Amino acid sequence: SQQGEEDPQALSIQEGENATMNCSYKTSINNLQWYRQNSGRGLVHLILIRSNEREKHSGRLRVTLDTSKKSSSLLITASRAADTASYFCATDQTGANNLFFGTGTRLTVIP
Amino acid sequence: EAGVAQSPRYKIIEKRQSVAFWCNPISGHATLYWYQQILGQGPKLLIQFQNNGVVDDSQLPKDRFSAERLKGVDSTLKIQPAKLEDSAVYLCASSSWAGRGEAFFGQGTRLTVV
Numbered sequence: 128s129q130q131g132e133e134d135p136q137a138l139s140i141q142e143g144e145n146a147t148m149n150c151s152y153k154t155s156i157n158n159l160q161w162y163r164q165n166s167g168r169g170l171v172h173l174i175l176i177r178s179n180e181r182e183k184h185s186g187r188l189r190v191t192l193d194t195s196k197k198s199s200s201l202l203i204t205a206s207r208a209a210d211t212a213s214y215f216c217a218t219d220q221t222g223a224n225n226l227f228f229g230t231g232t233r234l235t236v237i238p
Numbered sequence: 239e240a241g242v243a244q245s246p247r248y249k250i251i252e253k254r255q256s257v258a259f260w261c262n263p264i265s266g267h268a269t270l271y272w273y274q275q276i277l278g279q280g281p282k283l284l285i286q287f288q289n290n291g292v293v294d295d296s297q298l299p300k301d302r303f304s305a306e307r308l309k310g311v312d313s314t315l316k317i318q319p320a321k322l323e324d325s326a327v328y329l330c331a332s333s334s335w336a337g338r339g340e341a342f343f344g345q346g347t348r349l350t351v352v
Contacts, residue, residue, distance in 0.1 A: 128280045131280075160340070167327060169343035170241075170281070188272040190269055215280050217341075226271065226333075 129215045131229030139235040144202040148232040150216030151196075157219045159177075159199050160226070164213045173201075173214075194237055208238045240264065242343035244330050252352055256318035259347045262279040263311070263332030269293075270307055271341065272315050281329055287313065320351045 131152040140146050150159070158177045162170040176183045176192045176199065183190045189202040203210055216229045243262040251257050268289050273274050273281035285295040285302065289310040298305070301319070307313040317324055327348050331341040 133280075162343075169345045170331075170341075172340040175340060189253070195301045198255060201264070223288050223294070226331075227283060 128230055130226065131198045131218055133165065133214070133216060135232060136230070137163040137233040137235070138187065139237065140206055142206060142236055142238050144206055146206050146234055146236070148201050148208070148214055148234070150199045150201070150229055152183075152199075152216070152218045152229075154218075155221040156194070157221055159190075160217045160219070161188075161190060161199075161201050162215045162217060162228075166212075170213045170215065203234075206234075208236050210234060211236045240341065242330055242332055242342050242344035244297050244328075246347055248350075249343065250352060252321055253322055254314050254319040256274050256316065257320055257349065258314050258316045259330075261313045261330030261344060262331045263313070264329070264334075264342055267332035267342075269333045269341075270308070270313050271329075271331040271333075272305055272313070273331065273348070275327045275329055277326070279350070284315070296310075317349075320349075322341055322351050324350045325349055 131150045134149045160175045161173045164170045174185045174190050177189050183220045213231045213233050214230045217226050226231045247262050272284045272289040275281045283299045285305045287292040287307040290307045305315045327346040331343045331348045333341045
């Protein structure tokens with residue numbers, strides 16, 4: 128079964144707006160990663176946040192992690208049409224050394 | 239740096255036939271993953287190798303799916319016999335360190351079973 132659940136399943140915003148998507152997971156983790164997938168393409172790694180970190184930034188991306196609530200959020204600021212894609216969180220489970228993906232959020236940025 | 243290579247890109251087969259997918263990971267990457275992604279869903283881990291040993295194959299339907307990674311480099315995933323519900327994109331990924339860092343994905347193989 129999937130390790131994580133993303134929320135919302137789909138999000139549609141205007142170009143220039145911010146997009147926020149959330150991920151909840153079930154077990155203890157070493158780190159949590161966010162990936163992007165353009166239609167018909169492979170997944171591309173965006174950012175990794177370790178279990179002892181609470182917030183991380185990379186360009187227009189901001190990720191937060193709350194291990195007490197077993198949740199993470201990905202914020203994309205000043206969105207662009209090129210950000211249109213599906214976004215997935217992936218968890219590296221403690222003691223398991225594997226990478227499990229969530230269900231994904233489909234983001235559409237309208238020019 | 240060359241990325242993860244997968245072939246073929248597309249495959250159409252009839253149910254009960256067999257099919258094989260090939261993956262060449264990034265040079266030096268010890269960890270190799272095979273994922274199945276059904277349309278509209280997230281990738282589902284089928285099997286994970288560390289070098290040429292299996293780390294996790296708990297979600298691999300072993301009655302029809304098999305995978306191997308010879309010499310800890312290339313890997314093949316086989317389905318025999320295929321069912322209609324096997325229609326999906328099969329993604330291969332590799333990382334330098336099991337689960338600890340970024341995974342690099344290939345473009346995937348889109349399988350259609352008719």
